[in-house]
Amino acid sequence: MEETNIEKKGYAFSKEGMQRLKEMMKDYPSSDALLLPALYIAQEEFGHLDTEALRYVADVLKLPRSKVFGVATYYTMYKTKPTGKHLVQICTNLSCSLLGADHIVKYLENRLGIKVGETTPDNRFTLITVECLGSCGTAPMMQVNDTYYENLTEKEIDRILEGLK
Amino acid sequence: MNEILLKNIKKPNSTDIDTYLKDGGYKSLEKALKECTPKDVIDIVQKSGLRGRGGAGFPAGKKWEFAAADKNTPRYLLCNADEGEPGTYKDRPIIEKDPHQLIEGIIISGYAIGAAACYIYIRGEYAYGADVLRKAIAQAYKKGFLGKKILGKKFDFDLYVHKGAGAYVCGEETALIESIEGKRGQSRIKPPFPVNVGVWNKPTVINNVETLANVSHIIKNGPDWFKSMGPEKCPGPKIYSISGHVNKPGNYELIMGTPLKDLIYKYGGGIKNGKKLKAIIPGGASTPVLKPEHIDVNMDYESVGAVGSMLGSGAVMVMDETVCMVGVARRLLKFFAHESCGKCSPCREGTHWLVQILDRIVNNEGKIEDIDLMLDICDNMRGKTFCPLGDGAINPVLSTIKHFRDEYLIHIEEKRCPVNYPHSEHCL
Ligand SMILES: Cc1cc2nc3c(=O)[nH]c(=O)nc-3n(C[C@H](O)[C@H](O)[C@H](O)COP(=O)(O)O)c2cc1C
Ligand code: SF4
Numbered sequence: 001m002e003e004t005n006i007e008k009k010g011y012a013f014s015k016e017g018m019q020r021l022k023e024m025m026k027d028y029p030s031s032d033a034l035l036l037p038a039l040y041i042a043q044e045e046f047g048h049l050d051t052e053a054l055r056y057v058a059d060v061l062k063l064p065r066s067k068v069f070g071v072a073t074y075y076t077m078y079k080t081k082p083t084g085k086h087l088v089q090i091c092t093n094l095s096c097s098l099l100g101a102d103h104i105v106k107y108l109e110n111r112l113g114i115k116v117g118e119t120t121p122d123n124r125f126t127l128i129t130v131e132c133l134g135s136c137g138t139a140p141m142m143q144v145n146d147t148y149y150e151n152l153t154e155k156e157i158d159r160i161l162e163g164l165k
Numbered sequence: 166m167n168e169i170l171l172k173n174i175k176k177p178n179s180t181d182i183d184t185y186l187k188d189g190g191y192k193s194l195e196k197a198l199k200e201c202t203p204k205d206v207i208d209i210v211q212k213s214g215l216r217g218r219g220g221a222g223f224p225a226g227k228k229w230e231f232a233a234a235d236k237n238t239p240r241y242l243l244c245n246a247d248e249g250e251p252g253t254y255k256d257r258p259i260i261e262k263d264p265h266q267l268i269e270g271i272i273i274s275g276y277a278i279g280a281a282a283c284y285i286y287i288r289g290e291y292a293y294g295a296d297v298l299r300k301a302i303a304q305a306y307k308k309g310f311l312g313k314k315i316l317g318k319k320f321d322f323d324l325y326v327h328k329g330a331g332a333y334v335c336g337e338e339t340a341l342i343e344s345i346e347g348k349r350g351q352s353r354i355k356p357p358f359p360v361n362v363g364v365w366n367k368p369t370v371i372n373n374v375e376t377l378a379n380v381s382h383i384i385k386n387g388p389d390w391f392k393s394m395g396p397e398k399c400p401g402p403k404i405y406s407i408s409g410h411v412n413k414p415g416n417y418e419l420i421m422g423t424p425l426k427d428l429i430y431k432y433g434g435g436i437k438n439g440k441k442l443k444a445i446i447p448g449g450a451s452t453p454v455l456k457p458e459h460i461d462v463n464m465d466y467e468s469v470g471a472v473g474s475m476l477g478s479g480a481v482m483v484m485d486e487t488v489c490m491v492g493v494a495r496r497l498l499k500f501f502a503h504e505s506c507g508k509c510s511p512c513r514e515g516t517h518w519l520v521q522i523l524d525r526i527v528n529n530e531g532k533i534e535d536i537d538l539m540l541d542i543c544d545n546m547r548g549k550t551f552c553p554l555g556d557g558a559i560n561p562v563l564s565t566i567k568h569f570r571d572e573y574l575i576h577i578e579e580k581r582c583p584v585n586y587p588h589s590e591h592c593l
């Protein structure tokens with residue numbers, strides 16, 4: 001692992017992030033396997049993964065940039081574009097749709113004044129739809145950043161949004 | 166039946182190792198290491214008849230035997246905690262509420278196949294579950310159940326959590342392997358099979374969370390106890406996830422082979438709002454749709470197969486009379502088109518073509534030839550793809566055409582949705 005070139009690129013893992021990565025090296029027989037975890041750390045620390053951030057990860061792991069770009073764009077949880085502070089992800093797969101996910105989408109669009117795929121002007125909320133999140137028995141549901149919110153109703157959504165400052 | 170796999174989840178501090186130990190936890194591990202050779206453990210699991218709970222139902226002991234017979238080392242165990250099949254949420258309570266049950270099963274399984282390590286591949290969205298597992302693993306290391314010379318035996322074994330990052334296909338075993346190796350999760354063509362050429366080209370066993378959670382109970386109570394539950398060809402407990410238009414959706418742990426009718430009416434509390442049952446998907450999004458006439462079927466691999474569907478993950482999705490089945494097919498095909506890894510053209514192109522055609526039928530712009538066109542596309546996907554995602558993707562189309570052809574015809578010929586309830590206007 002290399003820690004050079006950091007200033008030039010603008011992005012750099014924190015000491016703690018670098019330490020986490022180094023410790024994980026012991027977990028795998030090949031350092032290539034660190035790519036997914038490293039992208040998570042980068043996303044945590046840099047907010048999203050733009051070209052510069054991906055180049056930095058490629059340099060640190062000594063991987064071809066093409067590979068890092070390919071992986072980062074393959075998985076939906078890596079964000080190559082900035083999102084608002086709260087990423088609101090509504091499941092619209094079958095079980096949630098049966099119980100009104102559609103309505104939840106419309107309600108949130110109205111409440112936040114944006115369409116799916118957009119971010120509020122104050123950068124607080126980004127609204128997207130996602131596929132099944134494994135909460136089908138408590139549908140409809142959404143995930144905001146890492147937290148699941150289940151059995152959604154309009155009232156419940158109001159309460160949740162109030163709490164997300 | 167008394168719960169086996171879910172019996173701890175409502176206890177206070179259920180994730181703590183002391184809670185688990187107090188209830189006899191890790192005793193099966195002790196028994197396996199002290200009283201059994203690895204081969205004995207494989208024999209016991211083979212005799213129990215335990216079959217994989219991830220969807221395909223492959224006998225667990227057989228898979229272990231194949232991997233253990235490969236002299237190439239180190240061998241690896243991968244625990245499939247990707248849980249991405251729409252409708253399925255059965256592994257989540259085990260992961261979040263009883264991690265030690267899973268960890269104990271993993272260590273025993275690792276011992277049986279002579280694995281050096283196991284990676285739990287957990288879907289990225291289960292961030293909470295991943296944290297629970299990491300904490301539980303740290304506790305297990307502290308107590309000497311993981312690491313070097315486990316319980317004083319010549320057995321070293323490590324356990325790690327590896328997070329996915331949002332790709333349904335990574336639940337498919339070869340895509341899962343690619344993903345752990347740090348690549349795009351695109352399926353590999355088989356053979357070679359993972360039991361011989363798996364992760365880092367080493368012999369690898371991949372098992373589902375629920376499969377592995379059964380192992381400590383089999384060691385504790387013996388194979389005959391396990392075999393005595395349910396059908397001879399696929400015994401044991403099974404967690405069914407029920408969702409959709411039922412009064413009491415949820416996870417129900419029952420004996421394998423419980424009738425679908427009981428799942429919907431006895432456990433699921435019947436159809437919501439007094440409406441009529443219209444359709445059931447019995448085993449997750451990739452299993453063919455069934456009609457109310459099928460609800461007497463027993464929910465095991467053989468019986469569900471006999472009525473033209475599959476048990477899959479045991480995720481029962483229930484639809485009432487307000488649902489447009491063309492809309493259901495379109496909704497699911499959009500999912501498969503989104504999740505196709507793009508490696509083979511029948512699936513990559515076929516799923517998108519099907520979405521385009523279904524879109525036009527739902528929008529009342531379909532032509533009568535579209536039905537045959539879709540059947541033709543499905544025919545050119547079936548059995549012609551690298552991995553079973555492509556095979557699964559055609560099931561919503563084929564089964565809705567088979568059982569609900571009239572709904573397609575009304576959309577095409579009468580240019581309207583066959584269902585007159587307000588919320589089906591959009592056909593999902
Ligand atoms: C597209 C696709 C997705 C899959 N997703 C999962 C999954 O999320 N979890 C799982 O355990 N198995 C999944 N499987 C099945 C696995 O490939 C594999 O058969 C299973 O993990 C083996 O474990 P078992 O024998 O214990 O069931 C999937 C298969 C396919 C084709
Ligand atoms: S069937 Fe689909 S998901 Fe599977 S390898 Fe082919 S393109 Fe990828």
Ligand code: FES
Pocket residue numbers: 091092093094095096097131132133134135136139141251252253
């Ligand atoms: S369908 Fe929405 S969580 Fe599964």
